[in-house]
Amino acid sequence: MKKIIFTLALTSFGFLGCGQKSTLKTNQTQKTEKQIDGNIYILSKTKFAKAIEKKGVQLVDVRTPGEYQDGTIKDAQLIDYKQPKTFDSKFAALDKDKPVYLFCRSGARSQAAAKKLVEMGFKEIYDLEGGYLNWTN
Structure with missing residues (x-):
């Protein structure tokens, strides 16, 4: 009976240990990437910079022409967010199946x-994350 209890206890600790490791990994990922609304991810400046190094990236500044x-x-x-008709038509020309990388002044x-x-x-x-202000700091 003691052997069975001992075996169950060891097995339980093994499962708990595995669960804890994956939680740590998830927490580390969340520090640099936050998912909101299913398809939208907020990237840190570092991750964003690395991601847009790739060729053919759809990188869009949604600020005004003056800010640009x-x-x-x-x-x-x-693609100025404040110009709805232009915004819609220009985004309609992009590939909806490829990732889009966005930024504005501060993120709103x-x-x-x-x-x-x-x-x-x-x-x-x-x-x-933090928009162009974060990018330039």
């Missing part, structure tokens, strides 16, 4: 834009 002219991330195309507009993109059928949207 003051500086932007290399290879970003301007790009979050609103990301939610609109989900409604338009985009599958993966990545938003720069």
